[in-house]
Structures are given as C-alpha cells and as structure tokens.
Amino acid sequence: MIILWLIFIGSLVLLPGTALLALRWAVRRGEFHNLQKAALSIFDEEEPVGLVTDHFPGMEIPDANRRAPRDP
Amino acid sequence: MSTPNSPSMLQALSPSDSGELEQRRVLFAEIDASCRLPVLLLFVSGLTWLLIGTVLAILASWKMHNPGFLADWAWLTFGRVRPAHLNAMVYGFASESAIGISLWLMCRLCRVPLLYQWIIMLAAVFWNLGVLIGVAGILAGDSTGIEWLEIPSYASPILFFSYALIGVWGIITFRFRRQPHLYVSQWYLFAALFWFPWLYSAANIMLVLAPVRGTVQAAVNWWFAHNVLGLWFTPIGLAAIYYFIPKVIGRPIHSYYLSMLGFWSLALFYNWNGMHHLVGGPMPAWLITVSIVASVMMTIPVVTVAINHHLTMAGHFRKMKYSPTLRFMVFGGMSYTVASLTGVLMALRSVSEVTHFTHNTIGHAHVGMYAFFTMVVFGSVYYIVPRLTRREWPSAGLISLHFWAAALGMFLYITALSVGGVFEGLAMDNPDIPFLDVVKGTLPYLRIRTGAAFLLAIGHTAFLINFVWILARLWRPYRQATPMIIAATQPESGPIKP
Amino acid sequence: MNYGPLLFLGVFLTLASSWCGLVLIPQLQLWKSGGLEAVKLEKTGEFYPPMRSGLAEHGREVYRANGCIYCHSQQVRPKGFGGDFLRNWGQRRSVGRDYLRDKPVMLGTMRTGPDLTNISLRQPSASWHMLHLYNPQITSPGSIMPPFRFLFETRKIRRMRSPDALDLKPPFAPPPGYEVVPKPEAQLLVDYLLSLRAVTPLPETE
Numbered sequence: 155m156i157i158l159w160l161i162f163i164g165s166l167v168l169l170p171g172t173a174l175l176a177l178r179w180a181v182r183r184g185e186f187h188n189l190q191k192a193a194l195s196i197f198d199e200e201e202p203v204g205l206v207t208d209h210f211p212g213m214e215i216p217d218a219n220r221r222a223p224r225d226p
Numbered sequence: 227m228s229t230p231n232s233p234s235m236l237q238a239l240s241p242s243d244s245g246e247l248e249q250r251r252v253l254f255a256e257i258d259a260s261c262r263l264p265v266l267l268l269f270v271s272g273l274t275w276l277l278i279g280t281v282l283a284i285l286a287s288w289k290m291h292n293p294g295f296l297a298d299w300a301w302l303t304f305g306r307v308r309p310a311h312l313n314a315m316v317y318g319f320a321s322e323s324a325i326g327i328s329l330w331l332m333c334r335l336c337r338v339p340l341l342y343q344w345i346i347m348l349a350a351v352f353w354n355l356g357v358l359i360g361v362a363g364i365l366a367g368d369s370t371g372i373e374w375l376e377i378p379s380y381a382s383p384i385l386f387f388s389y390a391l392i393g394v395w396g397i398i399t400f401r402f403r404r405q406p407h408l409y410v411s412q413w414y415l416f417a418a419l420f421w422f423p424w425l426y427s428a429a430n431i432m433l434v435l436a437p438v439r440g441t442v443q444a445a446v447n448w449w450f451a452h453n454v455l456g457l458w459f460t461p462i463g464l465a466a467i468y469y470f471i472p473k474v475i476g477r478p479i480h481s482y483y484l485s486m487l488g489f490w491s492l493a494l495f496y497n498w499n500g501m502h503h504l505v506g507g508p509m510p511a512w513l514i515t516v517s518i519v520a521s522v523m524m525t526i527p528v529v530t531v532a533i534n535h536h537l538t539m540a541g542h543f544r545k546m547k548y549s550p551t552l553r554f555m556v557f558g559g560m561s562y563t564v565a566s567l568t569g570v571l572m573a574l575r576s577v578s579e580v581t582h583f584t585h586n587t588i589g590h591a592h593v594g595m596y597a598f599f600t601m602v603v604f605g606s607v608y609y610i611v612p613r614l615t616r617r618e619w620p621s622a623g624l625i626s627l628h629f630w631a632a633a634l635g636m637f638l639y640i641t642a643l644s645v646g647g648v649f650e651g652l653a654m655d656n657p658d659i660p661f662l663d664v665v666k667g668t669l670p671y672l673r674i675r676t677g678a679a680f681l682l683a684i685g686h687t688a689f690l691i692n693f694v695w696i697l698a699r700l701w702r703p704y705r706q707a708t709p710m711i712i713a714a715t716q717p718e719s720g721p722i723k724p
Numbered sequence: 725m726n727y728g729p730l731l732f733l734g735v736f737l738t739l740a741s742s743w744c745g746l747v748l749i750p751q752l753q754l755w756k757s758g759g760l761e762a763v764k765l766e767k768t769g770e771f772y773p774p775m776r777s778g779l780a781e782h783g784r785e786v787y788r789a790n791g792c793i794y795c796h797s798q799q800v801r802p803k804g805f806g807g808d809f810l811r812n813w814g815q816r817r818s819v820g821r822d823y824l825r826d827k828p829v830m831l832g833t834m835r836t837g838p839d840l841t842n843i844s845l846r847q848p849s850a851s852w853h854m855l856h857l858y859n860p861q862i863t864s865p866g867s868i869m870p871p872f873r874f875l876f877e878t879r880k881i882r883r884m885r886s887p888d889a890l891d892l893k894p895p896f897a898p899p900p901g902y903e904v905v906p907k908p909e910a911q912l913l914v915d916y917l918l919s920l921r922a923v924t925p926l927p928e929t930e
Contacts, residue, residue: 161744161748161749162752165741169737169740169741169744172737173734173737176734185725185726185727186725189725190482192409192482193410193472193478193482194478195405195407196478197476198251201476203476203478204477206549207474208549208550208551208552209549210548210549210550210622211618211619211621211622211625290836290868293860293868293869293870293871294870297870297871298873300790300875303790303870304791304870305790305791305792305794305870306789306790308794309791309794367790370828371788371791406726408727408731413725413731416735417731417735420732420735424743439824440759440760440820440821440824440826441754442747442751442760443823443826443827443829445746445751449742490734497741498741498742498745503833506799506802506806507799507801507818509750509820510750510753516745579806580806582833583797583832583833584834584835587833587834654811654835655806655810656807657811661811661838662866665836668836
C-alpha cells in the first residue's frame with residue numbers, strides 16, 4: 155500500500171509542480187507577450203491580410219480585396 | 227531525436243544549399259511542390275478507404291433492418307462488417323487524410339519544404355498495408371474484440387512503425403521551422419503527432435500484447451478510444467480550422483488569447499474523459515466521476531473555440547457562398563461545438579442512464595467523426611489539392627453536390643439516431659415494454675439511417691469524380707490557372723525574388 | 725508561446741496526468757485491494773470466478789471473432805440505475821471480479837440485443853440457443869439479430885438422422901432428405917453462452 159501512496163502523492167505533487175514552474179518560467183520569459191503578433195504570422199507579403207484565398211472554380215468573390223494576377 | 231540538433235544533421239537534411247534558403251523566405255509554391263507526391267498519395271489512399279468504408283457502412287446499416295441480407299458468409303456477418311467499417315474509416319480514411327493535412331500544414335506554418343519525401347511515401351505505403359491486413363483480418367474473424375483497437379496484433383505493429391516514421395518526420399519539420407512564431411495550429415499538430423503514438427502503443431501493449439487483468443482493460447480501452455478522437459482527430463481538425471478560416475477570409479483569428487486558453491484547457495481536460503463510456507459499469511465509482519467532471523469541464527475549450535471562430539467569421543459568413551473550403555470548415559467547426567456539448571450532456575449519469583447502450587451513442591460518434599472531422603478533411607482537401615496539382619477543381623457543381631449531400635445526409639443521420647436512441651433508451655429502461663418491442667421501435671430510425679448513408683455515398687462519389695478528374699488533368703499541359711491559384715502560388719518557372 | 729520545448733513539456737504532462745490517473749492508479753488500486761485476485765468463497769470453498777471449461781473458452785473466441793459485442797453487453801448496472809434489474813438481466817450488479825479471467829474483457833457498449841451477463845440462467849437450453857443462432861426468427865420473431873447459418877451445415881441424411889440435427893419446422897426446415905447440423909464453432913459458442921452467469925454473492929456486492 156505504501157508504494158501506491160508514494161506513486162499517488164508523488165505524481166500529485168510532481169506533475170502539477172513541474173507544470174507550475176514551467177508556467178512561471180514561461181511568463182517571465184515573455185512567452186505570453188504580444189500574442190496578436192503570432193496571430194498575424196500566417197499572413198505575409200505573399201498572401202497579405204485581406205486576401206481571400208479560396209473560391210469555387212470559375213466564380214469571383216464580389217467584395218474580395220483581391221490582388222491582380224501576376225504575369226508569369 | 228537528439229541527432230537533429232547538430233548543425234551537420236541540419237545541413238544534411240536541407241533539400242538544397244541551406245545558405246541560400248536561409249536568406250530568403252521559402253515560397254508557398256516550393257513547399258507545395260515538395261509536398262506534392264506524399265500528400266497526394268495520402269489523400270488518394272485516404273479517399274480509397276473512404277469508399278471502402280462507405281460500402282461497409284451501407285452493408286452494416288442495411289443489415290440492421292434486414293438481418294437476413296448476405297448472412298450466409300461468415301466474413302460478411304454484421305459483427306465483422308461493422309468493426310471493418312470503423313477501422314477502415316478511422317485508420318484508413320481519417321488517419322491518412324489527417325496525416326496528409328498535418329504534414330502540409332506543418333511545412334507551410336514552419337516555412338520549410340518537406341524533406342526526403344520518399345520516407346513519407348514509404349511510410350504511407352506501409353500504413354496502407356497495415357490497414358489492409360487489419361481490415362482483412364477483422365473480416366476473417368481475427369478481430370481483437372476490443373473496440374477501436376480491433377486490428378489484429380499481426381497488423382498493428384506495421385501501423386505503429388509506419389506512424390513512427392511519419393511522426394518523427396513531422397516533428398523534425400517542426401524542429402527546423404524558419405518561422406519564428408508558433409501559430410496555434412502548430413501547437414495542435416505538434417500535440418497530436420506526439421499524443422497518438424503514446425496512446426496507440428500503450429493501448430496495444432496493455433490490451434493486446436500483454437493484457438492487464440480484469441476491468442482495468444476496460445479503463446485502458448476507453449482511455450484510448452476516447453482519446454483517439456480527442457487527442458488525435460480533434461487537434462488536427464482544430465488545427466485545420468484555425469488555419470483555414472483566417473486564411474480563406476484573409477483576416478487574423480479574433481483572439482489569440484482565447485485560442486491559447488482553448489488549447490491548454492483541451493489538453494488538460496479531454497484526456498480525462500474516457501471513463502464516461504463506462505457509467506454504471508463494474509468500475510471504481512471515483513474513476514467514472516472524475517471522467518464526468520472532466521467531460522463537463524470540456525465546456526471551457528469548446529465554448530472558447532466556438533466564440534473565437536464565430537467572432538473571426540463575424541461579418542464574413544457571406545463568403546461561405548463562394549468558398550468550398552470555408553463552407554466545409556464552418557460546418558465542421560459548428561459540429562464540433564454540437565458534438566462536444568451533447569457529449570457533456572451524455573456524460574452525466576442521469577442522461578447516460580437512458581442513452582448509454584443505444585443508437586444515440588452511434589449518432590453522437592458520427593457528429594464527432596463525420597460532421598466535425600470528416601467535413602474538415604473535405605474542406606482542407608479542397609484547399610490543398612489545387613495547390614499541390616496546380617490545377618483548379620474541374621467542377622464547381624460536384625463540390626456543391628458533395629457539400630449538400632454530406633450536410634443533408636449528416637443532418638438526417640444524426641437526427642434519426644439521436645432521437646431514435648433516446649426513445650430506445652427510455653423504452654429499454656421501462657420493463658413493461660418487451661425487449662423485442664424496443665428493438666422493433668428502432669427500425670424506422672435505422673431505415674432513415676440507411677437513407678442517410680446513401681446520401682453520404684452520393685457526396686463521396688461526387689468527391690471521387692472531382693478528385694480523379696483533377697488528377698487526370700495532371701497529364702494535360704499546365705495552362706494559366708484561375709486567380710485562386712495564382713494568388714496563392716507563383717508560376718512554376720523561376721520563383722519571384724522578394 | 726513560441727518555445728518548442730515548453731510546448732512539449734505541457735503536452736507531455738497533460739497526457740501523463742490522465743495516463744497515471746485513469747490507467748495506472750486503477751491498476752494499482754485493484755491490485756493492492758485484491759480486486760485482481762480470485763476469492764475463495766466461504767460457503768462452498770470454491771474460487772470465484774470459476775475457470776471456464778476449455779470448450780467454453782474456445783466458444784468465447786467464436787463470440788469475439790463474430791463481433792457479438794457490437795450488439796450485446798455483458799454488464800449489469802446497479803439496482804435502480806436503468807432497467808437492468810427490472811428486466812431480470814441480473815440479481816446483482818456486475819463487479820470487477822466477474823471479469824478476472826476474461827481476455828479481452830467484453831463489457832460491450834450497445835444493447836441492440838439484450839444483455840448476456842446471465843443468459844445461461846434465462847435460456848438454459850442448448851437446443852434453444854442452436855435454433856436461435858441458426859435463425860433468430862424461429863425463437864424470437866421480429867428480432868434483428870442476423871442468422872448465423874454459416875455456423876451450421878445443411879447436409880444429406882445418410883442412413884439415419886444425426887442426433888445433433890436441429891429440430892426445424894416449416895418454413896425453416898431444410899428440403900426433405902436433408903438435415904441441419906451445427907458445426908463445431910456453433911457447439912463451442914453455445915457452450916460459452918451456457919457458461920455465462922454472474923450471480924454468486926461476493927463481499928463487494930453485499
């Protein structure tokens with residue numbers, strides 16, 4: 155029964171303990187700062203914000219802020 | 227996993243002169259070109275499994291109300307066709323498509339081309355082999371008899387090792403990312419790629435290779451089976467939604483803070499949910515209670531994600547009319563909310579008392595696996611394949627047909643089984659109704675389900691035709707594509723320098 | 725949140741928590757409390773759960789191979805929870821010890837058909853099971869259970885009728901001069917079904 159309790163209490167302390175320490179470290183390191191910047195990371199000069207990137211074949215989106223096709 | 231850290235390995239893994247690549251941004255077209263063969267292979271084989279699974283599904287559904295149908299062959303008996311359907315769909319169609327989507331998304335978000343494509347292709351071939359042997363084994367009567375893990379022990383190691391190749395490759399790609407920011411989809415993908423092998427190997431070892439004793443097996447079984455949905459398909463589905471909705475409408479996700487809250491609360495609570503499948507069963511009561519509590523806590527990630535997606539979409543719902551991907555994604559995202567919130571209800575003891583052991587559960591499983599995940603797969607494939615092939619989808623009509631057949635089929639399916647299941651459960655808990663009358667009462671709902679299955683099959687056929695058609699176009703010379711592809715990719719000859 | 729190892733740590737810890745909580749701890753709890761051992765019953769001096777006969781154990785394989793689990797559960801929920809007691813599916817709830825000798829444990833999640841925990845008490849006759857497996861419509865008209873005709877052989881009667889031949893009446897009877905006999909798999913499956921019962925009172929069910 156002792157082993158059971160050791161494992162039980164051990165995991166009860168160890169797992170959340172590690173998680174809390176990691177969280178504290180991450181906050182101090184600034185991992186949670188300026189989040190919105192990461193939200194923009196899927197947009198760039200190739201496909202900027204505002205560019206609609208999908209539509210049915212042969213159909214145009216009326217209000218799309220669409221870039222003119224490049225010449226090959 | 228330690229070797230890739232060294233610079234020599236980095237150079238060895240680079241597809242071309244790494245110095246040049248580091249100086250400029252990798253273009254989407256280059257990433258698409260590197261993903262072309264492996265991801266198409268995964269999608270094509272996934273689609274093949276989808277069709278096989280559909281046939282098995284119709285067979286199983288038909289047999290439910292016509293028990294004498296094809297009953298003279300052992301390999302076509304209901305009890306073998308049903309698990310064959312599940313495994314063909316889960317490990318064939320859904321997992322292969324999920325892997326294809328994950329690799330493509332991972333490369334795109336990390337801004338690195340897929341390295342050594344042949345390893346992925348080899349893994350895909352062996353994965354298919356594993357599923358094929360597994361499904362054939364189930365039909366031959368070699369099922370392990372453990373739900374969601376029926377694939378016999380002579381096929382599951384093939385699956386595991388081909389997965390290992392893919393998973394390691396996904397994580398190596400992650401390791402070499404050139405994008406300094408980790409996007410929310412990358413968290414989900416990374417987590418899913420890591421969680422799945424743990425779940426799969428632990429469950430196989432503890433249930434098939436060296437089974438634990440007694441009902442602990444049931445605990446491991448449902449810890450695994452629920453987590454396949456919760457920690458493998460759900461994160462990949464959410465990763466796709468988090469990428470494609472903002473990408474298609476060209477607008478960043480509403481709140482990055484909410485997406486972070488959603489991710490960590492899902493990671494924390496979902497994996498504790500499984501024991502709600504054993505409510506009333508011969509298990510320690512605390513175990514089931516813990517899972518019910520965790521199931522209720524799932525409201526947090528689900529509502530968070532729903533709010534976030536809704537606010538991102540706000541004012542852009544009209545675009546669903548024009549974008550196939552967006553249509554499937556929004557349908558999938560909304561189904562995720564429905565699936566999870568009904569799941570919360572079904573975990574409660576008082577509700578489970580009625581709905582457990584009924585067709586309601588089957589309906590619920592399809593909200594998660596089809597209305598959510600499969601619709602997200604369809605949406606992703608509609609976005610990815612034109613970029614891989616550099617060809618447009620040949621027919622807009624077939625895409626529309628696919629969507630409406632799938633949406634209507636799912637609506638029918640879910641309504642019939644959810645409602646029918648509740649009536650079945652209420653009747654079953656009432657001893658005044660003879661059991662055979664309970665069974666007979668379910669027949670109308672089971673027939674509607676077969677009708678729904680045919681609708682879904684029509685959708686799948688439309689999808690197949692479009693897919694074969696676009697692949698056939700690969701043999702035609704490349705012409706100026708419509709703006710959709712041009713906007714997103716560069717011409718094949720000579721990438722434009724930034 | 726752009727630091728990979730941090731993500732890894734979080735992802736690792738979360739799954740580790742449920743692996744410990746839902747898989748490891750129940751195993752330890754049952755192991756330590758003796759829930760994973762057969763008990764000697766005071767009244768009879770026998771061990772519970774009893775060993776199944778070799779035939780029934782093979783019948784279990786037939787049950788597994790043909791996916792009976794997808795329509796039949798093998799668990800009785802507690803009294804007052806659902807209709808299990810009222811439908812006479814059991815006189816006591818199922819407990820973990822009932823399944824000690826089962827590999828795999830087939831609790832089941834569907835009741836398209838009735839629960840089978842105590843089927844041998846409700847239907848103790850082997851010939852009933854044979855007829856029911858051959859064609860459920862004989863014994864339970866309107867049932868949606870598939871017929872398991874492939875577990876039987878229809879053959880020409882040689883000299884005299886086999887003692888095992890099913891007693892089939894029209895419209896289910898084979899053509900004149902033919903008989904339907906169970907294959908070994910059917911015999912084994914029926915042996916297994918007749919071994920299914922869990923009524924012995926145990927300390928944890930009192």
